[in-house]
Amino acid sequence: MPGFGVWINAIWILLFAIFDVSLSNYSEDQCSWRGSGLSQQQGSVEQISLHCSEGTLDWLYPKGALRLTLSPRLPSVAVGPSGSSSGLITACVKPSEQFHGAQLYLERDGVLELLVGDRLESSPPPRVRCFSRLPGERVALFLQATPHQDISRRIATFRYELRGDWTARLSLDSNPISSEDACRPCNNTEILMAVCTSDFVVRGNIRSVDEDENLRAAVIKVSATRVFRQKYALFTGSSRLSSRGEIRTLLQCGVKPGPGSFLFTGRVHFGEAWLGCAPRYKDFQRAYTIAKAAQQIPCELPVD
DSSP states (O other): OOOHHHHHHHHHHHHHHHHTTTOSEEOTTSSOEEEEGGGSOTTOEEEEEEOSSEEEEEEESOOSEEEEEEOOOOOSSOOOTTSOOOOOEEEEEEEOTTOOSEEEEEEETTEEEEEEOOOOTTSOOOOOEEEEEOTTOOEEEEEEEOOOSOOTTOEEEEEEEEESSOTTSOOOSSSOOOHHHHHSOOOHHHHHHHHHHOSEEEEEEEEEEEEETTTTEEEEEEEEEEEEEESSSOSBOSSGGGEEEEEEEEGGGOOOOOSSOEEEEEEEETTEEEEOOOOBHHHHHHHHHHHHHTTOOSSOOOOO
């Protein structure tokens, strides 16, 4: 006679099978996919294609495999914060803390590289993994279910992002770029281009810097005196002079709190602000004034 726990698992699986018959489908904008392995044959591979620069994938009760191609509607020429136009595209995946039941691979020209392994309950949260591809390079994500007797608690879910070539100033991969490249100060050309291409451009002061060892990042707490631009509501407050927000950067950059006003620029990565160029504001003003006089500024900014 089956035990009570077996009956409970069977009931949950039956309920999802009844009410989630239409789970295996795309979001309306084809940015996300949600499906159940209950409808898949053992050993089968379901082909999925997503067409946004960011989205999610939720695979309940993984069985068989999924092959995911990312075909974002990005500009034909990817422009990085330094103004380069290499066409290189960077993709990052962020597994959920409850990622179970599958292994995630990068498939590049038919060769598989493990990005995220199946996790035990006691395992630490999986890290963000990033990779790059050149125009025309064949790259896909391959999820393979791992055998489990109890599949009722197995859900493989992750978020993804695709951007232009921004690896020069951001890397959250387990094999990060050298701290020399990631932490070096921007030159004047890079600063002026960052003002035009960054997700946020903010003048402010550093209140404090905290270390997040799990994220391997320094969290810079900023008091913003002027928000020139922000893609999301990163810096908020009751008035323009009391806006506050947080910016992350690599831990090895050794950012410390100090006096003075800075111009913070950077990218939004999975809903969080990550630092790009951050000159002292007076140094930015000087570079901007010289470039404007020479008619060499890539875009206008209302500086003081």
